[in-house]
Amino acid sequence: MGRYSGKTCRLIFMLVLTVGFFVAELVSGYVGNSIALVSDSFNMLSDLISLCVGLSTGRIARRSRRGPRATYGYSRAEAVGALSNAVFLTALCFTIFVEAILRLARPERIDDAQLVLIVGTLGLAVNLVGLLVFQDWGACCRRRPHDPPPAAARPLPGGDPAGQADGAGDSPNDQKCPEEGPKKKKEKKSEALNIRGVLLHVMGDALGSVVVVVAATIFYVLPLGNAPCNWQCYIDPSLTVIMVFIILSSAFPLIKETAIILLQMVPKGVNMQLLTDKLARVPGVSSLHEVHVWELAGGKNIATLHIKCQTPTDYQDAAYKIRKVFHEAGIHSVTIQPEYIDHKTTQLLCSSPCISKACDSQLCCSQRDPPLAKTNGYTEKNDSCLPALHKDNGSSKNDIEIPIESPLSEDSVKNVKNCGVSKQSQLSSTRL
């Protein structure tokens, strides 16, 4: 695997460039005794920080080896990094906005217009280079060598077994998973998230440089001398306010997109209603509940669900078809828990949520409220409808039901205690 993929290469290049320019601006600012230069150099510093965040999260995400601390690896690091960058940028915009308002309240002139103009132009040049570098995908280095391994693995076995494998498994729906296209797109999507965070910063910086150049040009061309501030002094702050709004309007979509991943929302392009409808129509499935679909990162969707079936063979037949439904929807990691119908619980409720009722608050979805049909659970219509009420699971909270059909409850008391104890230990340990 190449150590330097296109993305890292670009980031490192920008990093070096930005560091160089930051140092140069800082030095010249102190030598030339210009505060404007020093403050502009700090803009570069914030750019640097965002680049570092982007680089490091990219590294972490790529190295995502699954381990005892993270069973999914760290592929989400890019989303978290993008969110951090976007929030960081928002905070910076806020402070810039505050300064602009202060300037509007008490306008000041630009003193050394020429110096500011020169450095501003240089800064703009650096930022434009950065923008170009990030926009051009194939500019720097080769793309991440993701494509070779599967492509290589396919022809490797070659011949009959491959034919068989494809023949056996493939169904008319093969087009759903073509080799190159969506894969690249999905990769691009997750890369895009990370790079977009950095790109936002660079763009913000570029806009800032544009404002500096415009303001300095005006002062250079129409020098103010010792006259009191006229309209010229208001150009800088008002342009800055406009710039802040432009940046914020492009930061929020990025925040929204990372929110979709981080909040475990249903990924775009998956329609839960349709999906549950299709799933409910799979023969052998009496009802389903606890359907969860979420996106890990970069197009990898994961689903879990519980289905109720009559017999184990029902389950095995249904499982394949269920996977096919999910596959068509673009979800490729599915975990299906079968439950066999016992007439004690309603169709929509889980037969085996946890072994004790006291753990209800720690379930991802509380069992006390019947799940919303159509988003999280579905009963087939042809089934005789919800069996009559169970006085069961008594209203007493100490009633522990272990719904799987096996003799139980000798250790029911122990289980209650365990639930309480484990709750306690979690509470105390998740608090730092």
Added chain:
Amino acid sequence: RWWQNRRARLLCMLALTFLFFVVEVVVSRVTSSLAMLSDSFHMLSDVMALVVALVAVRFAQRTRATKKNTFGWVRAEVMGALVNAVFLTALCFTILLEAIERFTEPHEIQQPLVVIGVGVAGLIINLLGLCLFNHHGVGGHGHSHGHGHSHSGRQHARGSLKPEQPPTDGEAALHREETSTLVENCSSSNGVSQEKLGDMKDDMTDLQVNGNAGHYPLDAEEVEEDSSAQLNMRGVFLHVFGDALGSVIVVVNALLFYGLWNPCPEDGPCFNPCVDNHCMENATLSQTLGRANKSEQKSITVAGPCWLLYLDPVLCLIMVCILLYTTYPLLRESALILLQTVPKQIDVHSLNSKLRTLEGVEAVHELHIWQLAGSRIIGTAHIKCPDPSTYMMVAKRIKEIFHDEGIHATTIQPEFASVGSESGRGKCEFPCRTQCALKQCCGTAEDSTAKKTEKSSSLSISCSEVVIEFPKTRRTKSESIPSVKLESNTDQNEQFESSL
């Protein structure tokens, strides 16, 4: 008590802070003090942090599954905590920059008395906020009584017997009107689902089962202040803490300035050694020297002492260090939850070995544990058993093992090795197709054609998966890639699979 309600606290603090911000702006206009105006914006950043926390709390109260989010919105608070922590870090960064700039160009404080006055007022408000959001206090009060009505933290569509009914209706109405800032296109669907909730409430009352006739057991209410809520409150607490530190610095600085600073009088010669101003220096120096020659009795006012001017930046630097040190743990904790890592208290290795040593379990793979928010931990696993009846026997034990670890929401997929297959015991029976490898959460599904069994195609969808087991010995990455070999090495020590 109302103050134990998270939202009430947030709203109260929000109102106070915003009011104070307005007051500060007005005062700064009146006294035309720029420093006051810039200080007032610190309060504004506080307001923003409070708004973020409020939005997160509002979202997190919708714990029901919706069309847009099958887990409900419980994670919102963790995300709010992360946003607040990053926001605070960014503010620290800008304060740092300002402090450095002050080092190079120190200013004096104009009108120290006004600054002291407003600084003290700000400090009082911040101290009040600290009391409100002190997370130790919050946890303690939360446990003292667990009545449903005092906490609007949970919103469930329960039957009408609930004591919480009136606030819930109000909440539902609020939710319907509310537009989310985070995800705009969601608000209508959430509103719809809430409405459906309302309709369904009536239908569901007949179907209400499972002890809704009773109330929530009192001890269950204790977990109201879930750890995710605590994270959120911690974020707000840190913001208020930072602001309080800032106010302390302002007050201390202004006091010292008022007491010790010897300002340059309006008239008369003045030599200000602190401000590095070349021309002025020469001019005044020559002037004063000239004057001094005339009359030695006249004393030259020297502005100073100079170290006072550097006090502000130094204190700011110290404050930034303190803030960063206290924000980092919050940042780390919320990031770890969002990254889907295994919660600290769970040891996946031992869990895995416990599962594997069960009678009737042949292999365990795709074991995933992650924390949704707070104490809700979710686990999934694929368990391979010889046949369905064995599975029925161990199913309960499996759930118990998970339960003991604190994982209560599990999805266990049983897989039954097909008749006559000698292929890897750990092979996943129900993977997706080969081309979908990269889109699986974990799996570089490589072709295992060599070991294709005679299973009927209805059972498996062509490809096989590498086993995810946690071995004693780890092989290097390069060895795990060629999967074709992997199948033939089926044995206990299958390696770690390095994902994409």
